[in-house]
Amino acid sequence: MTAPLTFLPAAAPVVPDPVPLADLKRVLVIKLRHHGDVLLSAPVFSVLKAAAPHAEIDALVYADTREMLTGHPAISAVHCIDRNWKKRGPLGQLQAEWGLLRTLRGRRYDLVLHLTEHRRGAWITRLSGARYGVAPRVKGRDGSWAKAFTHFVAKPGNALRHTVERNLDFLRRIGIYPAPEARGVALVPGAVAEAKVEALLAGHGLAPGAFIHLHPASRWMFKGWTTQAWIALATQLVNRGQHLVFSGAPGAAEEGLVAAIIAALPAAPGKAVSLAGQLSLKELAALTARARAFVGVDSAPMHIAAAMGTPAVALFGPSGDKEWGPWPISGAGQTVSHRVVASTRHPCRPCGIDGCGGGKVSDCLVALTPEAVFAALDGVLAEAEGRWA
Secondary structure: OOOOOOEOOOOOOOOOOOOOHHHOOEEEEEOOOOHHHHHOOHHHHHHHHHHOOOOEEEEEEEHHHHHHOOOOOOOOEEEEEOHHHHHHHHHHHHHHHHHHHHHHHHHOOOEEEEOOOOOHHHHHHHHHOOOEEEEEOOOOOOHHHHHHOOEEEOOOOOOOOOHHHHHHHHHHOOOOOEOHHHOOEOOOOOHHHHHHHHHHHHHOOOOOOOOEEEEOOOOOHHHOOOHHHHHHHHHHHHHOOOOEEEOOOOOHHHHHHHHHHHHOOOOOOOOEEEOOOOOOHHHHHHHHHOOOEEEEEOOHHHHHHHHOOOOEEEEEOOOOHHHHOOOOEEOOOOEOOEEEEEOOOOOOOOOOOOOHHHOOOOHHHHOOOHHHHHHHHHHHHHHOOOOOO
């Protein structure tokens, strides 16, 4: 899945206190964030494994995000913190936390890479007994945070830096400088997910490469486009003769949105299929890998599509596309054709606010036209012509 690692020339900066890679037997990488954040940490594992092939590399993530990393060829084990532990009551949660800590201590890590500012990472690093610990430099955090780690990673100031590069900065800080082609985001669906999706598509008479994958929703309402805009886009695609497969998370909101879009389309039996609420994250990856192209908003499915090498069109509003846009290198090391569609008439974007004034509706997204998205899709399809030949 991952491309062979190459390093930048010897002229790369010399780190004053590199970690001796030959001494590393086990490494723990902590990423306690959402699905897309976890997926974009994948290059850290492949680059580190290529630089220290003798080392075992583990991950620590929230349980609901584990599918983003399980099966990754560079990862030995994925440890999880379950957000539902708190439902067990104080004693039950303490027992679960203690069990995790015993497991982590038993692994005897030499190095911990804590990729976020989550305070939990500091005490995990200290209690793990690791000789080296790398974490973000956080203004105002001295004391236990400063004592928990040996290396600190500086944030970019005014510069906009993609999240993948910011994750890889943790490796640069200890002396590992990957070349651009080695920075692919890998996701492994697995045989079970592949088989289920093959069966679902066959049941609808769809072959790989014969459909456009649309994922119109986000768990965050303020990142969403309007229902009418999605209907207009889907209508244009159906009228052109395209087959559409929609996906969405389980639940009334996303399943209802997909149902409303399909119900409003011109009568064209079999042209639009809903798999909303029917797919795991692994199955979603297997689906989008078989699509001619993907269209969606800033969300984990957009990152999954890029990781699988699927040409992607991503709609961005209040969130920053420079930091969170489709990553252009897939897990197979291939360049991913992609387009970001964002308003140029709203100088306030990206604001990072949950809708204008906190009202959950983002004018910069509402302003995007179906014609602009349609043109972007035409662009990525033209670039990827021959992918399914």
